[in-house]
Amino acid sequence: MSTALGVDVGTTHTKVALVDVDVARTLAVASAPTPAPGDLLRVVAELTRRVLGAAPDAPAPAAVGVASMAETGVPVGPDDEPRGDWLRWDGHRAGRQADELAARLGRTALFAATGVRSSAKVPLATWAWLRDEADARMGAAGGPGAGPLHGDGRWVGAADLVVLGLTGHLVTDHTLAGRTGVPARSPASVRGPVRSGTVSPGRSTRGRWRGASPTSASSSVSNAVGRSPGAPSRYAMALVAGSSSAGGAVAAWLAQVAPDDERARLLERASTLDDALVAQLTGAPDAAPADGEAASFVVLPYVHGRQTPAPDAAATLRAVGRVPDDPVAAVRGVLLGAVLHARWMLDAQAALAGAPPTRVLALGRPVTANPAWAALKRWCTPVPVDVVADEEAVAAGAALLAAERAGLVAPAPALGAAPAAGAGTRLDPRLVARRLAAFVTAATAPSGATPAEAR
Structure with a gap:
């Protein structure tokens, strides 16, 4: 058996899953409310200890995959410490900046270059908002502002912050970089050791960044x-x-x-x-x-x-x-x-x-607990609908993709799915x-x- 850890930093909860990547079977999961950025690594470490403790006979995870809400992030300083709270995807703070970017660069041209519509949730607009906020605070002093992204500040996505804490490297995946409003050039393959003591002393892992959909196929x-x-x-x-x-x-x-x-x-x-x-x-x-x-x-x-x-x-x-x-x-x-x-x-x-x-996969805990939703989905969809029953499908998918990228499995097995309710x-x-x-x-x-x- 080979195992990997999957982490999912969600809008409301953060989840960690320990997965047998040879057969796509989740061995243990743990979750907690998503904390402020400064506490994220501590919470991930605690959740990891819980899942490892729940499966003491499983081999140590050989890879770590991280998924997260795409547009949420936080500025950090040169010490890798967050400068404030999450700037969330649903904050609606940067609407004016998004409109100004679209007017200056061309809304259609910007979409063609990035695949992302200019809106308040896009990090590029949030960065412009941070600049404007800093300038507004410092305008009375007669000079440009010094905001959290000025000088030595860096933007870190929610998943990136986990990887930064585990490995000491600020990296991202092209699938999440493509959501920032800045063109993502090519897929990145990031791999490195998890720093000692950040997760579970005595159990070595290899960190691997993951950002793509956990269940995907061409059709x-x-x-x-x-x-x-x-x-x-x-x-x-x-x-x-x-x-x-x-x-x-x-x-x-x-x-x-x-x-x-x-x-x-x-x-x-x-x-x-x-x-x-x-x-x-x-x-x-x-x-x-x-x-x-x-x-x-x-x-x-x-x-x-x-x-x-x-x-x-x-x-x-x-x-x-x-x-x-x-x-x-x-x-x-x-x-x-x-x-x-x-x-x-x-x-x-x-x-x-x-x-x-040719097929639609529905994943997430609610759909497995609500037969009416699954049935409506089935009846309204012109192709077969299958439900991925894994309790934390995104975290499990992150672990499987990390295992594939780390060379543990080739290719990673798919999470199990069954037909949605309402077949009769x-x-x-x-x-x-x-x-x-x-x-x-x-x-x-x-x-x-x-x-x-x-x-």
């Missing part, structure tokens, strides 16, 4: 699913990555339909498979009156605008149609909105690629297409409008 699409902040983890609602602040959309909507002490039970009820769920998707004409009301209802899952497929900074979280009196149907509305948005994205990607995928129900594709068309019409309508087709 597959991977959808990462995140947990809604504030929602119970067992019954958390899931949204496909791609809509900004998706977890916040779920949390905000739940706050409108149920008090805190009722949400766990409500989410449990909303996660079951039943005829009402089918009717809510298809708008079946023979549905009962209550179901018919739900069948015309969906929530547009946009808290801070929409990035794709039709970018709209003014897009908001809003209901289309009358919110059902049944709280289960009301909760399912935001879930359905997320699924339809994912299908919209999939169709747009297929059009750009010139061919549809066959839906008329025309009904799904009608629901999707109504959703896209509503999503692209002027803010505040409710097209008749979506009612």
Whole structure:
């Protein structure tokens, strides 16, 4: 058996997984709330000790892979110590700077050069914001500012900070460098020893940077699913990555339909498979009156605008149609909105690629805990949908990719997946297409409008 460690620095939680890379089997996982930058290495070290202690008979990990939220980072000084808190991808602080960059460099030209749309989340805009903030503070003194990135300051992404602490080298992967708004030139292969005492004394590892998707293939699409902040983890609602602040959309909507002490039970009820769920998707004409009301209802899952497929900074979280009196149907509305948005994205990607995928993989703890979400995903997707059941698929994928890059396995085995729930129900594709068309019409309508087709 060969093992590797995978680290995933997420928006809400940081996870560490110990993985048997010969068979893609997770041996142990541990997680904790993502801390401030100055405490990140300590938390990663503690989580690592926990997973190693949970599998005492496993061989020492021979590689370390790190994944993270892509655009989040922090300036550091020459001593590698963070200069402040995380500047997160969802901070919305650099909107003006993003617009100025697009105006000066050309929005289309900038996108063509980087593959990234100029927006407030892009680190390039955040760097400009840091410059402007420093200049504003120092302007009264009659000279240019001295901000955290001036002089000896350096920008470090969330995953980069882990690698810096483990190896003493500031490096990144081309997949994350490409998200900064600066053109990424070529793949980097970074390898070096983990510094003594940073993780677990007496157990040697080799550090290897990882930044790509943990489950990828030329004809597959991977959808990462995140947990809604504030929602119970067992019954958390899931949204496909791609809509900004998706977890916040779920949390905000739940706050409108149920008090805190009722949400766990409500989410449990909303996660079951039943005829009402089918009717809510298809708008079946023979549905009962209550179901018919739900069948015309969906929530547009946009808290801070929409990035794709039709970018709209003014897009908001809003209901289309009358919110059902049944709280289960009301909760399912935001879930359905997320699924339809994912299908919209999939169709747009297929059009750009010139061919549809042959398979969709859904990964993340919420999707395995919510059969209703998995079933909606299956029914709304024109190709087979499989669910990666690993508890921490991103961390496990980071470990597998690190093992492959370190030469432990060639190629790394894929994480196991099984067909999504809902296989026993066959839906008329025309009904799904009608629901999707109504959703896209509503999503692209002027803010505040409710097209008749979506009612």
